[in-house]
Amino acid sequence: MIKANAYTFKILRYDAQDPQSEPCFATYRINVIPGLTVLAVLNRIRDEIDGTLAFRSSCRSAVCGSCAMVINGKLDLACRTQVSAFNTDTIILEPLPNFEVIRDLVVDMTPFWRMYDKIQPYLIRHSPVPEKEILQSEAERLRIDQYVNCILCACCYGACPVLAREPDYIGPAAAAKLERFVLDSRDERPAGVLEILNNEKGVWACDTLFRCIDACPKEVRPTDAIVGLRKAIVKNRFQKMLGKAKDEA
């Protein structure tokens, strides 16, 4: 028999639609067998103890990005975090920072998706469409690899100290998505479109503290993207000054 260990879960609860509600921690004691994830325990709490507990989940295998939250102070996906990963029998769960809470661990993702929509997050081509695939070398594919891996979980968004003071900042995930297309050998967006980020709410807002890199569960490095976009913007400016800019949107 596997021995279950007793854990205390403290979950920050709040109901934005209830005027009486104040954020406060609810405490649940639960026996957990080794190997169980935080998400599995959350499901058990909702099923067996408190049906009103709100949190998001879908894939339970760290690929869909639904269940990002703060777990004992660390931003991560609840589904891939083992309860036994911490050197303590108390697990504290809080919603993602930098978002408005809707209910308990569920935050309003609208600003995150608004930034995503803003950067034209899709391949832009002007050349005629070939009959077969657009050729791309293995090296060219590798160049976008880390950004392709982003699962849009918003851990980086929650970790970003700039977003904490400047909610209109484009944020790490949207920047990484844009860089994924800028670096894609098939993409033909004019360099001038990066100008929308050439301001204090765009790529220059980043303090390069690398908190986003630290928080990413998929080893994406959004700061690389921001630095890359800065370089591309500066390069485009110089070329424009020298009258060599190839394109203007």
Add this chain to the structure above:
Amino acid sequence: MLNHDILIVGGGLTGLRAAVGLCDRFDVGLISKVYPTRSHSIAAQGGLNAALTNNPESRDDSWEKHTFDTIKGSDYLADQDAAEIMCKEGIKIVYEMEHWGCPFSRFPDGTIAQRPFGGAGYPRTCYSADITGHVLLNTLYERAVAKGVKIYPEWFVTSLCIEEGLCHGVIALDTQKGSLIPVRAKVTFFGTGGYGRVFQQSTNALINTGGGIGMAYKAGVPLKDMEFVQFHPTTLIGTNILMSEACRGEGAYLANNQGERFMQRYVPTAMELAPRDIVSRCIQTEINEGRGFDHPLGKYVHLDLRHLGAKKILERLPGIRNISIDFLGVDPITDPIPIQPGQHYSMGGIDVNARCASDVRGFYAGGECSCVSVHGANRLGGNSLLETIVFGKLAAQAIDEDMTKSPLPLPDEKPLLRMQEAMEAKIRRLTEPGRGEKAYKIHAELGVTMTEKVGIFRTRKNLDEALQVLIGLKERYRQVGVSSAVRYMNYELINTLEQEYVLEVAHTIILGAILREESRGAHFRLDFKTRNDQDWLKHTIARIGPDGEPAISFKEVIMTRYQPMERKY
């Protein structure tokens, strides 16, 4: 009341592809119970099949050969016209997704990379490392954003409204705000995914309850071939997270507790790359006969990648490695992965034709929630991603044609208003005090029963027992209650509403499995061990009767040029 020309339910690959295909000409709304990028399509790993002939070993591949493999893999239950369409259209679809930015892995010559997969005569599975579903779903979502598709994220559809053979739309719960909204549409399209979570041990996302299928059934739409459930050979013990067929495509071994590559005793030619139904039965047999390993989380065999070397594993199967480490603490570079078979895919679903049309006017379905049927009794790996996008596209074309030829008017709103009222009443009832039953208990007991008694090996006795359990659970569902009357972000409420449909889905699976006295593809009866084309080369159709019980009838399989023969690998 919300109105749209076309309402799409489901934000996975099928729903998004249909929306992208229709939004230029029609007013389209897309409802998804999660943000579209959280859909289960994201979890597909290995790839999608198309005869591009990019692999040096597949130069003489063709869509006809792909069709043959698909039909043989289906154990001849697939409709051959539909399989032909899918394999032919598949080539165009892969190029289209590439043109829209899908970051496929590449061969040294810059073409889309292709790897071998089970049951296929040629290496024709196009992939992006082991995150192919992820890149396809992101690409289609990006396309939907580019086209400005109107999306309602985190809206949960509670019921489908069909009256007098005409679909009127749906009732939906806006889970962020908590309001119950009738949505009227000239055409409703379901791309709501499969019924994996009817089973306890499943690779599927938690959201894959089969609710959409049960909802359509309850509204009077017939279901097809529900007894055909795919069990994937290689799922991680404990969590049953998928360990892609790409592992074996790249050369991984299966080994029992004697270190033996046991597949050589069963299928010496195809070995680990025999089709999924066969490999799953082999693994289960090894386990049942005592040649598996014991673990507190269940019995298992080894999926061994070690001989592939660190470079290949890191390059081609990085996701598999991460999952093994995150969820079991096993690094496949140094240790074999403990795996067991688990439910993976729903071959059955809403009965539609190759144009994704059901027999209800104004109601269409595609992808895993539907049964066209292109997979028949067993789906080949790499054909599900293909199906989702191909039939998302074809459904859009069919709806466009139908709406152009004989446009449907906006339906009467009264049936929707009545249905909304009934749903309001049901929710009120669920939150009355003193209703002691809980949906999660019913769901858990159903899952255990389905895995134990309606799994890889089936017998009349076990199936009868499963039916008795199911009838008891349906009875208990009448007493089900939820803790809170709050309607926003009330997941207990959503799960409870969904459970009603899940029970119906399970009912049709069990009944189909009882009736089908033969073994074909993934449906294996220990008391009827062979395929019986004489009596059973036909589809099972389940329709809800006036008494609320399923009534089963049958439908011919459409044959073109592939005559049934013994299925040998």
